Amino acid sequence: MAPHRVQRYKEGMVREILVWPHPLLKQKAQPVAVVDDTTRALIKDLFESMYAADGVGLAAPQIGVLQNVIVLDTTPRQPEAKPLAMVNPEILSYEGKVDYKEGCLSVPGEAEDVERAAIVTVRYLDEQGVERTLRCDGLLAIAVQHETDHLKGTMFVDHISSLKRELIRKRMKKIQAVQEAEKKEAAAAAKKARTSGRQEAR
Ligand code: NI
Helix, strand or coil, X not given: CCHHHCCCCCCCCCCCCCCCXXXXXXXXXXXXXXCCHHHHHHHHHHHHHHHHCCCCEEEHHHHCCCECEXXXXXXXXXXXXXXXXXXXXXXXXXXXXEEEEECCCCCCCCCEEEEECCEEEXXXXXXXXXXXXXEECHHHHHHHHHHHHHHCCCCHHHHCCHHHHHHHHXXXXXXHHHHHHHHHHHHXXXXXXXXXXXXXXX
């Protein structure tokens, strides 16, 4: 089942992270109307999936859910930071400029310099639906800009030269082909196991 068709979320499930250029990664996500248990379950899945993949940020569209929800945990680089979940995040102001070598869990193995604001102020709802405003710097500022980009269907590769982007696209196509082959193999093995199980039951 495609991840975006799942209506109910188990607690803290590690979800498949879509690989660019998956079409869902190019779509605009929708605002969350009410922060409820479904939103909180989505947040848990995002954290679990992000930690499982060793990332510092993840946006809901990356697991196929087109909702304005992101999670961040930059503690590996910023010990003073805390894990953050942001619902309907909106960047209110940008200060300064910085070049940062960015990667993305949806573009595995790639990293390129992207120009970003050094400091951003972001307004969002926390997992209880309380409105908060946070001024972020360092890696957190970069991650907030990167993850809110995902909600607009924008990837970090959209900020680099088209030549570099096309080379990355070719490498991602190879990764996707391997993933598809593995899925087919797993499905065939599962079918075989079910068939032999039926035969034994006779
Ligand atoms: Ni990303």
